Amino acid sequence: MITGEGVWAAPxxxxxxxxxxxxxDGFVMPFALPHTTVATVxxxxxxxLRLTSADMPGGAVELHVDELAxxxxxxxxxxxxxxxxxxxxxxxxxxxxxxxxxSTVPTGAGLSSSAALEVVTALALNDLYELGLxxxxxxxxxxxxxxxxxxxxxxxxxxxxxACCTEGHALYLDTRDLSQRQIPFDLAxxxxxxxxxxxxxxxxxxxxxxxxxxxxxxAGAAALGVEALRDVPYEGLDHALARLADPEVxxxxxxxxxxxxxxxxxxxxxxxxxxxxxxxVLTEGHTSLRDDFRISCPELDLVVESALAAGALGARMTGGxxxxxxxxxxxxxxxxxxxKSVLAAFETSSLQPPRxxxxxxxxxxxxxx
Numbered sequence: 001m002i003t004g005e006g007v008w009a010a011p012x013x014x015x016x017x018x019x020x021x022x023x024x025d026g027f028v029m030p031f032a033l034p035h036t037t038v039a040t041v042x043x044x045x046x047x048x049l050r051l052t053s054a055d056m057p058g059g060a061v062e063l064h065v066d067e068l069a070x071x072x073x074x075x076x077x078x079x080x081x082x083x084x085x086x087x088x089x090x091x092x093x094x095x096x097x098x099x100x101x102x103s104t105v106p107t108g109a110g111l112s113s114s115a116a117l118e119v120v121t122a123l124a125l126n127d128l129y130e131l132g133l134x135x136x137x138x139x140x141x142x143x144x145x146x147x148x149x150x151x152x153x154x155x156x157x158x159x160x161x162x163a164c165c166t167e168g169h170a171l172y173l174d175t176r177d178l179s180q181r182q183i184p185f186d187l188a189x190x191x192x193x194x195x196x197x198x199x200x201x202x203x204x205x206x207x208x209x210x211x212x213x214x215x216x217x218x219a220g221a222a223a224l225g226v227e228a229l230r231d232v233p234y235e236g237l238d239h240a241l242a243r244l245a246d247p248e249v250x251x252x253x254x255x256x257x258x259x260x261x262x263x264x265x266x267x268x269x270x271x272x273x274x275x276x277x278x279x280x281v282l283t284e285g286h287t288s289l290r291d292d293f294r295i296s297c298p299e300l301d302l303v304v305e306s307a308l309a310a311g312a313l314g315a316r317m318t319g320g321x322x323x324x325x326x327x328x329x330x331x332x333x334x335x336x337x338x339x340k341s342v343l344a345a346f347e348t349s350s351l352q353p354p355r356x357x358x359x360x361x362x363x364x365x366x367x368x369x
Contacts, residue, residue: 004040004098005128010120010365011036012105013112013161014196014327015318016170016185017278017285018263020293022155024217024256025176025228027263030157031185031361032165033196037103037116038368041124044096049084051077054102065096070149079114080121082149086141087122092131099124106355108202110319114150115158118142123163123365135163135365136178153214154320165364172267176230183270185361190275192313193335194327197342198355199299201323210320213252213293220244220253229256251292258288279314279329286316286326295321302345303328303354310334310341327359 011032018028044050049063053076061077068085072078080099087094099121105113122138125131133141139159146152146159156175165171169182187194221229224240232240237257244250262281269277286304290296300317303326307315315328330338339356346353 004042004100006124007038007040007368008120008124008127008365009036009038009368010116010123010162011165011362012116013158013165014194014325014359015157015161016194016327017259017266017282017316018157019259019285019289019318019321020155020213020217020295021230021256021259021263022157022173022175023153023214024155024221025230026256026260027230028155028157028173028175029170029183029263029266030161030165030173031170031359032161032167032364033105033111034360034362035104035106035111037101037105037113037120039120039124040100041121041128042098043128044098046096048096049081050096050098051080052100054100065094068149070151074150076117078150079117079145082145083118083121083142084125085149086145087125087131089144090141092129092133094125094129097125097128106198106325108324109198109200109355110317110321110324111196111198112158112162112319114146114152115142115162118145119159119162119365123367127367136160136180139163140178153211161364163365165362167363168361170270170361172263176228183267185270187275187329188332191332192275192329193332194329194359195307195335195339196318196325196327196357196359197303197307198325198357199297199303199323200352200354201297201299209295209322213295216249216252217256219246220249220256223249224253229253230260232257234258234261251294255288255292258292259285276313276329279312282314282316282327282329283308289317289321293321297321297323299323299346299351299354300326302349302351303342306341306345307338310338312338
């Protein structure tokens with residue numbers, strides 16, 4: 001354990017609605033979880049980046065900052081190393097650091113553990129080296145680290161959520177111009193809970209399926225002559241789909257356009273105080289992710305089906321897909337029944353029991369000491 005100059009934290013996140021829209025210049029609505037990655041950090045002036053983690057085997061990893069480059073051996077240290085690389089590539093003077101990490105963000109659960117790792121690193125170095133970068137700029141640098149250094153073609157949502165979310169709110173983010181609006185999201189005041197069900201099925205954003213979906217969306221935008229699928233109006237969706245010859249691309253386009261519309265519907269319901277009305281919209285989102293985007297899996301579908309059968313108001317998978325977590329909106333009084341139904345469904349199917357917890361909208365990245 002190092003003796004640091006300070007301690008920082010960055011949270012995992014749940015995406016309430018707006019899945020795979022971020023790399024299509026669309027709308028997303030995440031909120032931060034109380035689960036965080038904590039970094040104890042001290043500057044170095046010898047060009048060495050020394051990384052340790054209480055949660056990863058193998059001991060300390062030492063890297064030289066002037067030798068950092070994309071394409072090296074893959075591992076957890078790519079995420080913080082990528083942040084240092086991105087900062088230095090942007091001509092910010094970072095001469096090295098000792099960083100020790102501890103995390104309560106579940107890995108591989110679709111709750112953005114990688115973005116928490118990136119953002120806590122970026123915020124600590126921004127503070128220690130007095131770089132003066134705004135939160136949204138830190139998020140962009142972290143995305144570049146993940147896209148280029150790590151090689152995962154993710155959008156900007158996860159890093160922005162970790163950097164910019166506030167307690168008691170969901171973050172409405174326009175991923176084209178990065179404009180933000182904090183939307184009050186106090187479920188407890190309405191007698192509601194949002195459960196997160198971690199199926200414990202692992203996924204990886206850097207695998208080929210995520211990249212295929214992104215490439216398909218880009219092909220759809222090109223075929224329709226628009227900069228991004230965000231530019232296809234919901235009212236003109238049928239006309240747009242009729243113009244697409246590729247049957248593989250058509251459902252991807254349908255998901256993105258309808259998902260952007262779902263984000264707008266959820267915001268309208270929340271701002272009108274119609275919190276329960278978002279439940280069916282969440283379920284519609286799952287159907288679209290399952291049938292059009294084709295990134296669900298049997299375990300995620302089982303969560304949704306068993307939760308709805310037990311009286312949940314709505315449910316959907318969240319995150320990149322192919323495993324990870326689902327979210328379930330339920331009356332607080334029904335939460336134990338819904339949880340029991342989901343656990344029983346997994347037991348009946350001879351599956352490893354999922355982890356279930358209540359999601360509480362929490363603060364974004366911050367300095368602790």
